[in-house]
Amino acid sequence: MSAVMQARDYTWPPEGPSRAPYWVFEDPSIYAREQRDVFRGRNWHFVGLEAEIPEPGSFKSTHIGDMPVIICRDESGTVRALVNRCAHRGNLVCSKSHGKTEEFYCVYHAWIFSLQGDLKSAAFRRGIRGEGGLPADFRLEDHGLQKLACTTFCGLVFASVVHDLPPIEDWLGEVGQGIQRVLNRPLTVLGYDTQRFSANWKNYHENPRDSLHANILHTFYATFGLSRQGQESALVIDSSGRHQYFYTKVGTDKPGTDYKEAASTLRSHNEGFKLEDPSILKWTDEYGDGINIQILSLYPTFVLHQISNSIAVRQLVPTGPGTTDLNWIYIGFADDTPEMTETRLFHTNLAGSAGLVSMEDTAVCQMVRRGTSGSADAASFIEMGGKDLVSGGSTKLSEKGLRNFWHTYRTQMGL
Ligand code: FES
Ligand SMILES: [Fe+2]
Known part of the structure; x- marks a missing residue:
């Protein structure tokens, strides 16, 4: 007797963008549809x-x-x-x-x-x-x-199968300012690497949009003060909801009682820890605005980061439902001094693919992938900062950016 294959029910959970069903990360037919509707669809x-x-x-x-x-x-x-x-x-x-x-x-x-x-x-x-x-x-x-x-x-090249897209400035909206802030002069390429990881490209796309995890997963950030919830920060999403960036200003800590209570539960709460050699924490405020971390994500596969003086772009290249290449390009500027180039390369020990901070991102994506294996019909819960697309102000303690991603994705995929 032949087995009867049940077609999957592609109905999105009724909660909408505050849920992401796990079938969307692993189903081969969804992967094939993404190639058509997202990658050959109406995007730069x-x-x-x-x-x-x-x-x-x-x-x-x-x-x-x-x-x-x-x-x-x-x-x-x-x-x-x-x-x-x-x-x-x-x-x-x-x-x-x-x-x-x-x-x-x-x-x-x-x-x-x-x-x-x-x-x-x-x-x-x-x-x-x-x-x-x-x-x-x-x-x-x-x-x-x-x-x-x-x-x-700003020195970035964008392409599309579709020939009648809006101009790139319109497509980027308000998030274009975040690119202009960082890539404000002629660029040079300092180096490359590629991380090949076992997770869906959307597992990683969620990660740099997820301003919530930055100070929690990354123990180095909070322990040594580079990024904490009590610091001045903001989350900017363009009016279409496709793109976003968030930033933090080191040294602006204003820890209130509620911060102290919440922080005491964090693995990253290590007040007594000191670095034998703290030189990795030194940076130059090259933009003169006090922002030491800015992470910018463009739908669907691009990341630009400034972390201290490390500047890099990342490009996601899906190679199957459960495998992805993440291509890093480390960036400097034509007018950098040799000392600044040295500092940028040194900071890749924090923010490069094997950096003390960034390596945890692909690691956690792979752990999520393992955690959700066999649970195609379950869904993630994305209600930090509210349930909808607009709530939550500009606080980083919000998953608003993720809800906007899922909303954009569902619209393009007709899901
Ligand atoms: S010449 Fe290119 S495939 Fe034959
Ligand atoms: Fe991260």
Whole structure:
């Protein structure tokens, strides 16, 4: 007797954005739908930095969702984004992470594409000795690489399959200010790494939006005072609810009785602890506003952080329902002194992929994934700071950013 497979009930819990059902993290059909509705849907996607493709002919391999993409600078210096898929039979036309080239050459059967993505030649197109070759109606201009919409903002490059999106400034809304604050001058690339972790991309997307966990999970922050609930801080969400950032000002602690009571239950409450070498805590207030931590998330897969003097962007690349790559690019500025570059690199010991703080984020995503395994029909509870999209003011003690994420996601996915 054959087993009867019951189709999953994709009804979202009636509480709406204050719940996220666990099937949304693990169901392969949801993953496939996301590739269409989110990654090939009406969103701008971060795909790299202008500083990574500084000259005509510079290119970088990247992704939008699980689709391979190339960004490059053409002969005129214009930034282009192309799908990295040969128009013949689908081979990658670019297999290097970065480099310089005059054209993209497909190794499989030698079709050659320009930096604009146009097909320049197809080997043996006219056959040999009157045999073989492509049909008489074959036209080079019909077989270019798929061209993506492409735009830039403060040195960040964004691309999309959709060609009639609003300008990037409109799409970012108020959260654009958070990018302009940090990326306020020409950038340089200090280094790269990739974390490959066993969780869904949305497990991680929730994490940097989750201003609540910062001082709780990350014991280093609270223990050594870099970020505490009693400090001056704020959470900014754009009017569409897609994007957000939050920030903290170190040294502005105003601990009241309620703070003391709550903090006493935290694992991160270690008042007696001291660092043998406190140099990791030193930082320069390079923006002159006292903000030592700003974490900014763009829907659906981008993070920009300033943590002390560490500045980095992170790009989520889903590789399946339960596996994700997190690509980090560590950033400096063209006018940095050698000492500032040293400080930025030193602070990656806090905020890099293996940093004392940041490594806990992917670790906890994997723990959540293990915790929710076998519980597809249960749901998370997201009511800190209220149940809806707008309540909670600008306090960081709120999961408002998560509710807004789930609202945006559900709208795009029709769930
Ligand atoms: S797949 Fe690229 S030339 Fe054949
Ligand atoms: Fe975190």
